[in-house]
Every structure is written in structure tokens, then in C-alpha cells.
Amino acid sequence: MPEFVFSGDEAIGRGAMDAGVSGAFAYPGTPSTEIMEFIQDNLDAYLARLSEAERKSVVAQWCANEKSAYEAALGASFAGRRAMVSMKHVGLNVAMDPFTNSALVRIRGGLVVVVADDPGMHSSQDEQDSRILADFARVPCFEPSDQQEAYEMTRAAFDYSEANEVPVMLRVTTRLAHARSMVRTKAARLPNALAKRADSKSWILMPDNAQKNWKTLLEKNIRFRRDAESAAIMKLRDKSLGIITCGLGLRYYLENEDDWAAAHDGARPSHLHIGRYPIEGNKIRELAAHVNKILVVEEGQVFMERFIVGVFPAPVPIMGKLSGAIPEDGELSADSVRKALGLAPKSALPSPGIRIPRRPPQFCQGCPHGDSFSALKEALKDEADFLTASDIGCYTLAALPPFNAVDTCVDMGASIGMARGASSIGQKKAVAIIGDSTFYHSGMTNLLDAVAHGTTITVLILDNSTTGMTGAQPTISPGFRLRAILEGLGVEAEHVRELEAQRRYHEANVAVLREELAYEGVSVIIMKRECIEYLKKTRRT
Amino acid sequence: MNYNIILAGVGGQGGLSISVVIARAAMAAGFLVKQSEIHGMSQRGGQVLAHLRIADTEIHSPTIPMGSADLVLAFEPLEALRYVSWLAADRGVVVSAKAPIRNIPDYPEIDAVIAEIEKLPRHRILDAEAIAKAAGSAKSANVVLVGAAADLTPIPADLIEKEISALFARKGEAVVQANMRAFKDGQAQFVH
Numbered sequence: 027m028p029e030f031v032f033s034g035d036e037a038i039g040r041g042a043m044d045a046g047v048s049g050a051f052a053y054p055g056t057p058s059t060e061i062m063e064f065i066q067d068n069l070d071a072y073l074a075r076l077s078e079a080e081r082k083s084v085v086a087q088w089c090a091n092e093k094s095a096y097e098a099a100l101g102a103s104f105a106g107r108r109a110m111v112s113m114k115h116v117g118l119n120v121a122m123d124p125f126t127n128s129a130l131v132r133i134r135g136g137l138v139v140v141v142a143d144d145p146g147m148h149s150s151q152d153e154q155d156s157r158i159l160a161d162f163a164r165v166p167c168f169e170p171s172d173q174q175e176a177y178e179m180t181r182a183a184f185d186y187s188e189a190n191e192v193p194v195m196l197r198v199t200t201r202l203a204h205a206r207s208m209v210r211t212k213a214a215r216l217p218n219a220l221a222k223r224a225d226s227k228s229w230i231l232m233p234d235n236a237q238k239n240w241k242t243l244l245e246k247n248i249r250f251r252r253d254a255e256s257a258a259i260m261k262l263r264d265k266s267l268g269i270i271t272c273g274l275g276l277r278y279y280l281e282n283e284d285d286w287a288a289a290h291d292g293a294r295p296s297h298l299h300i301g302r303y304p305i306e307g308n309k310i311r312e313l314a315a316h317v318n319k320i321l322v323v324e325e326g327q328v329f330m331e332r333f334i335v336g337v338f339p340a341p342v343p344i345m346g347k348l349s350g351a352i353p354e355d356g357e358l359s360a361d362s363v364r365k366a367l368g369l370a371p372k373s374a375l376p377s378p379g380i381r382i383p384r385r386p387p388q389f390c391q392g393c394p395h396g397d398s399f400s401a402l403k404e405a406l407k408d409e410a411d412f413l414t415a416s417d418i419g420c421y422t423l424a425a426l427p428p429f430n431a432v433d434t435c436v437d438m439g440a441s442i443g444m445a446r447g448a449s450s451i452g453q454k455k456a457v458a459i460i461g462d463s464t465f466y467h468s469g470m471t472n473l474l475d476a477v478a479h480g481t482t483i484t485v486l487i488l489d490n491s492t493t494g495m496t497g498a499q500p501t502i503s504p505g506f507r508l509r510a511i512l513e514g515l516g517v518e519a520e521h522v523r524e525l526e527a528q529r530r531y532h533e534a535n536v537a538v539l540r541e542e543l544a545y546e547g548v549s550v551i552i553m554k555r556e557c558i559e560y561l562k563k564t565r566r567t
Numbered sequence: 568m569n570y571n572i573i574l575a576g577v578g579g580q581g582g583l584s585i586s587v588v589i590a591r592a593a594m595a596a597g598f599l600v601k602q603s604e605i606h607g608m609s610q611r612g613g614q615v616l617a618h619l620r621i622a623d624t625e626i627h628s629p630t631i632p633m634g635s636a637d638l639v640l641a642f643e644p645l646e647a648l649r650y651v652s653w654l655a656a657d658r659g660v661v662v663s664a665k666a667p668i669r670n671i672p673d674y675p676e677i678d679a680v681i682a683e684i685e686k687l688p689r690h691r692i693l694d695a696e697a698i699a700k701a702a703g704s705a706k707s708a709n710v711v712l713v714g715a716a717a718d719l720t721p722i723p724a725d726l727i728e729k730e731i732s733a734l735f736a737r738k739g740e741a742v743v744q745a746n747m748r749a750f751k752d753g754q755a756q757f758v759h
Contacts, residue, residue, distance in 0.1 A: 031594065031602075148605050172629075205603040205629035206590070274629075281628040360628040372634030373656040378648045378683040383673040385577065385645075387613035427672065 032209040034202040037173045038112070038140055039064030040209070041180025043072045046217040048107035048135070050086040051095035053467065054496035055114030056149035057203035058142035062086060062112060063499070080217060083107070090502045091438070091467040092117035096124040096139070103137040103193075104229060106221025108184050112140040115154050120438065120468065126163040128193050130239040132228040135218050136184035137193040139165075142203045145326050146357035149495075151418070151437065153355065155326035157303055160195040164243050166250045167195040167303045169273035173207045175301070181212075186253075190246060199325050201357065202274050247304065254302035260309050264293040267367075268317035268342075270310065271299045272330050274358070275323035281360040285369050295321075300330065310334055314341050321366055322346035325358040389423055394527040394555035398488055399424045399431045401525075401532055401553075402457070405539035412455035413448050417441040417469070419461040420495045421488055432459060439468025445483045446476045455543055458485045462508065463493040463501045470515060476548045477516035484542050485550045488527070490557035498560040505554060512550050521549035528555060568598075569624075570721050571631040573650045574617040576642030577668045581709045585640075586617040588734055589713065592726040593621040601626040612670060614646060621721065640716050642709050643668050644680045644692070651687065661687055662716040664695040664708060691715055691757055698752050703745030710746045714753025724754065 032040060039061045042050060052062040065072075065086040073081045089095035092113040102109035111121070118125060118141050125139065141159075144150040160167035168183050170176040176198060183194040228239055271279045276299050287294050298313050314320060319342050322331040331346040345351040351366040352358065364371065389396045399421070406412050416422050416432035417440060424431040434444055441458035449456035460469045465487050476483050489508060493499040503511065512522045523542060525535045535553075542549040572589065576582035583604055590600045604617040618631045636654045639661045641647030647663035654661070663684055667677045684690050693715055695708040702711070710731060717724045731750055735743045 031590070031600070200605070201603060201629045204605060205601060207601045207626070207629075208594075208599065277627040277629065281632060359630060360632040364632065372632065374634030374652045375654045375656050375659055375687065377652045379686075380648070380675050380679050380683055382645065382649050383671055383675070385612075385614040385671050387578070388670065390612065 028211050030209050030211065031206050032173050032177070033060060033204055033206045034170070034173050034176045034198050035060035035142070035204070036064045037176040037209050038180045038196065038198070039068070040211060041177040042110045042138070042184075043068065044211060044214040045136070045181040045184040046108055046215040047110050047184070048084050048217045049099060049102035049109040050112070051089050051098045051109070052087075052112045053089055053092045053095055053117060054493050054499045055117045055142075056496055057144055057200045058112050058114045058117070058140065059496045059499065060203070061140060062088065063497075075214065076217065083220070084217065088499055088502065092121040093124060096121040096128075099137060100124060100128050103133050103135040104226075105135065107135040107218050108188075109135060110138045110140060112142070114150065115141055115143040115156050116150060116152065116437070117141075118156055118159055119154075122159070125159070125165075125193070127231055129163045129165045130231060130236055130243055132191045133187055133193055134191070134221055134224065136187035138180065138183045138187060138196055139193055140180075140196045140198070143197065143199045143326055145199055148200055151435070153327065155329055156195065156197045157329045158327060160197065161304060161329075164247055165193055165195055166190070166254070167197055169197045169301055169303070170202065171271075171273055171276040171299070171301065172202070173205070173209050176202065177209050177211065179301070190249065192243070192246060197273070199274055199357075251304050251306040254300070254304060255306040255308055257302050258305060258309050259299045260313065261297045262313070262316050263296045264290065265296070265317050266290070266293075266319075267295040268313045268320040269295045269297045270313070270320060270322045270330060270334075271297070272324040273301065274325050275363070278358055278360045278363040279323050282364045282367055282369060285364075286367050289369065307333075317342060319343040319345060321351065323352070323358070323363055323366070328354065386426060387423060388426065389420070390558045392558050393420070394490055394553070394557070395421045395424065395488055397527045397529050397532070397555070398486065398553040399429045400529075401535040401539055402459070402486065403429065403431050404532075404536045405543060406455065406457070409455050409543070411453075412457060413445060413453050414457045414459060415441040415444040415448070417458070417460040417464045419464050419488075421459060421461060424459075438464055439472060442469050442472035442476065442483070442485055445485070446472060446479075446481045449483050450479065450481050456483050457543070458483060460485065460487055461494070462487055462489040462491070462505065466502045470511070473512075473517070473548070473550070474515050480547060482546050483548055484539075484545075485548070487550060487552045489552050489554045490560065492557045492560040494557040494559055498557060498563045508552055517548050517550050521545060521547065523549070523551045525551060525553050526555060527553040568721055569620075569622040570638075571636045572619040572621070572638045572640055572720070573631060573636050573653055574619065574640050575646035575650050576615050576709075577646065577670070578612045578615050580615065580642040582615045582642055583617055584734060585709050585713060586619050588730045589720070589722065589727065590619055591733075592722050592730045595726045595729070596722050598623055598721070599626055601629055603629040614649065616650070638662065638716060638719055640712055642695075642712060644677070644684060645674065648680060648683055658689075660689040660691070660716075660719055662691045662712060662719070664712060665692055666694065666696050693753070693756050695753070698756070699749050702748035702752050704742070704749070707746050707749035710749040711753035714750040715756050717750075717754055718758070
């Protein structure tokens, strides 16, 4: 069996190709981006093992947003081929509509939804746990514990999706997505052939059909629970403690198991590992009957522990995040699990005697955003009141010194909507700052609202020709089409201003910004210059 | 055998590529490896951290537990101090560059930073940038540091050298040679 060193993301990408995926669709988002990057980087080798005709039917595409990516994957599945859509946890919020509804239709080609959660918020706005959303949609969820399992579960998820005619979620977290270890791959499977036209009734979610389909989905859930139950691995051993691990929690527990055994005359805790949801719970009851107390080790929000604890008293004490044994926020770690196991910390060198200041991220040397914000700050300098609503992207770093130039950053595309809402009820000088990729993702609809209602706002589109923060992926539309898009949305041509984000044009740019800030209506200023990372990347390739 | 390395630096210093070089060399030596790093927002001039675990038996946690690191390999001295409490009390070593990167307003006095490293029971501080410059390219400072730490690790030096040349191969022979010299000059700093 061939062996590779793969990150979790790469293992998923490889797993999808070895499972015969025909359509891979995504919008970039840390920590999920490298799944699509890996597939694109290895597409030639993948195509080489397919027939001439088949090659034309395989795609790996960045999409405008997670919703459009999801819907493309769904269509590919309807046509009988295997499809995968990958995103970060908050991306699933954007794709929630197709996600929950596609649970009700009869999936044809395997449909796998990969969601990478970011507990600890290394590069995110919240810590939401996608397992809860899979549960909400009544969709099976697979959660690997390492890179090898990420590879195997990706393949298994396609098979399970096809066999049960349901989308399957594969949930990973940052440390699994971005850590590397050795992965043994198995014989690859060819893509599905294009299916013949099917009875498509189940795909039409009109009330009559949806009511039937919902019942079918609930019935399928009995099987999902049974299958997850039999996949869970139980070891009944010492009676003093039972451990329940989920996903990556397994590795943090195993890191400490030898030390626990050494402190308990060689005994090892009883242990149940859960890698699939939803679960029946028989093994959990069996474990509780065998041990005096249970510790639940799961990364993310309180999901399994809450499922076990419920309202009525448990037969044995349940420890975990709810009990306070493990912190409820942040990443799980070998250290937090060690403490919950009652083991003394390992002897470490003492912390230094001086304060170590944090070194927050900042704009790259020569980043165009710096020049855009310098101009904006100066244009707003004499304004008595203003709101600068920012968006998701590198430019949010302008919230930090020396710029201190943005008032908000909430979710993708929100800047224009928030500025518009504030302006509509009387806020003076409502400014939205948004990147080109974020604008195409979900800023355009907000701009349409502003045009429809004639709301006075000033929108800065920082057009750096790329999705910068996630490592310079291509944007869905080239910069030269931006003016046409804006005019098409109804922004008046003379209030679409195009500026070069360059220090040498500072004075002229400030003057244009002041003009547009004074305009009562919708105005859009495109601040154009290529991302430094993007330039480096294009030079490399 | 179980050897844990924390690679610490600032975005743009090449810390993540160096982590890959050491990991590949460790695998060539027949060890198992697990490597962990954070991408995204943190790449932009902020602190960069990679964990590299090398062992001859299965490695579980993708990250190094507190008190379990054998080596902090730091491309910047303040970043070296940030991870001291990961070092095992009885064996942890800091190998650090001397030159500060002062891209934050509250950077402490550099003398105080160096003094804190010198207080540690096992440390190696070197002017990696100057050594690299003398070897042909200031950009190879990170390779000088790998050289300076090479004898502490369980990986044979020639395997690390091989991976360094592989990393720079597409940049041409001159760059490869500059990095080979940087590695050897780094090694020479602490060989008795």
C-alpha cells in the first residue's frame, strides 16, 4: 500500500479522488481551503487514470460562495456522479438552505459535505460545532480521529451516501485539517457513469413530497443510529473510570493513557470511541453499567456530553465540558485532557520572567489595503460622525493599530447590509469596506437592497484580484467585469469610481473619497491593486 | 524514542518550510512523524508556530503537550521565550537567533529578552543572520539555525542536508550551495 504524508485536508482530497469523485466544489475558508487546493494540484494525475471521454466530466471548482458550491454538488449527485463540497464551519451557515433541504431528497451519486470547524478561532469569528448542524438536518456525520481515518472516512462517506441516498457530513477540526502524518492509500475506484434520467419526484420539495420525504428521512435515521452504534469501538476494562472519546479527542486521550495506567498499577480506563453520529446509545449505557464515572472527551461544543446527560440524573457522574472538567471554549488538547484525567502536569521549564507581548497578524509589507485605509482615514478625518462597517478578509486587520479604522466585522458580505441599515435610520456617513471576493460571495445582494431603496452609502470595494487571506485563490470574476456588475445592479455609472490603491495617488484618492462621501445615494469606489501574496504566488508558478 | 520540536518565528521567516525539511529527513531516517501548523490569518506577519513530533512508535496528539518539548528552534528571540513552558524541565533546549523582529510597539528590551534565554539551563544563541550572510545569503538564517540544532536531534545530519538541497533545488545550484554552507556553518558553532 502506497504511503504519503498528508495533512487532514490533503487526506480528504486524496480520499475523494480515490473514491471516484466527479465534481468537487468549494469556497475558500480556513481550515478547509487545502482540500480543494490539493484536488486541483493533483487533478492531472487523477485525470490520467480516466478514459478520454471521462476526463471531460471531472471538475474541481472554486465557487462564488458555499451555497452555490453546495447546489452544484447536489446537481452533480442528481446526475448520478459522486460530488463533494467543502467549506469552513461558518460557510455551512451560508449553505444551510441547500444542506438541510437536500437531506430530504433521494441522493443519487454519493454527496459528501466536508466541514472544517475552527475551535479556538485561529482564523474565524465563532466556534460553532458542525456536528450539531448535521444532527439538526438529520444527516449522518463522520468524524475522523487522524489523517489515516480522514482518508478512509471520506471514501466510506461516499459509499454510505450512495447506499442510503442521503448527504453525509465529514466533520474535521483545525488540528486535524492542518496536521500531517502518514497515510496509506488503497486501490482507487473509478467515477460513476452518468445516470439515466430517473424518477425525479423525490427531488421536488413541494409540501406533498416533502412531507413523505421527511418521514422517510426520519425512518432512515433509525438505520443511521444503528450503523453508528456498531461502528463505535468499546473496550470494557477498569471500573473506576470510563472514557468516551469523539473524533480527534481519541488522540488527546491516548496521548495520556500510558501515564494513567502507570498511576493505576497498569490498569487502563474502560473506553468507548465514537466516530459517527447519530448514535443509538446502547454502548454508552453498557459502559455506564460497568464503570463508576464517565469522562467525555470531544472537541467543539458540548454535543455528546449533552446527549448523555439530558434532564434526568445519569446512573454515574458524567464529567466533561458541562461539568467543568474540560474548558468549554477553545481547542481541546492533550493538556486539558490530562488534567481532566486527574494526572499531574509534566514537569516543564518555568515561564520567562518578562512579559511576552502577543504578535498579532498585520498587513504584509506593501499591502494595497494599507494605502486604501490611509486614504479613507484621511477622508473621514473631519467628519463629526461616521460608521465604517468592514467585512471578512485581510482588511479587517485595519481594526488594529496604527489604523484603528473599522467599527465592525461580523460575517461574509455583512458590511454593505450593516452600513445600509444604519444609514436608513439616520446614521451619517455609513461606509462599507469589502474585498472583491467577499463582494461576489454575498455583498452583491446587499448592494441591490441599497439601490432598490436609494439608501445613502459609500462602499469601498478593495479589489486585489484574489481571495487573499486564505492564500490567494482566484476570485470568481475578474476585476475588469466589476464596473459592469455594479452598473448592472443599478449603481449610477458616475458613482462607480475606480482608483489605484497606491501611496503616490493618496491626495487624489482622498479627494475622490470626500466627493463620494458627500453624495446622497449609493456610491461605490473600487480601490484596485493586486495582493502581494497573489503576486508572489503567480511569480512562483 | 520520542523527540518533540517546536519551531517558532514570525510570518515570512520560512518556519513552515523548515518544519517540512526536518520532517522529511526524520522519515528518511525511518522515524514516524506528526506535524502541526496553523495557516490563514496568523500567516500575516504574526507569530508562526509549528509542532513537529518524531518517534519510533505511534504518535497520538498532533500537538506537543506542555513539558514534553525537547527543542524550541526559534528564528526570533522573543518567539523563543513564548514557548519555554513547553520544554521538558530535565532536557529541553532552546536554539535561537539573536536578531529581533520589532514589528510590535511593545517589544521588550532586546537585552532583557536575550538575558531570559541565557537563564535557561540549556540554550544556544547565535547571530544566524550574520552567519548566513557570510555564507552567501542572509535568507538562509533559518538553515543556519537548523545546522546549529542538528546534533541535538536523533536525525543524522546528512539526511537533513539532503532535504535542504531538495528544498532549494529548483532555485539553482548557487542557492543550494549557499544553504549547504549556512547549514555547516551553523553546525560548526556548537561542535566542540
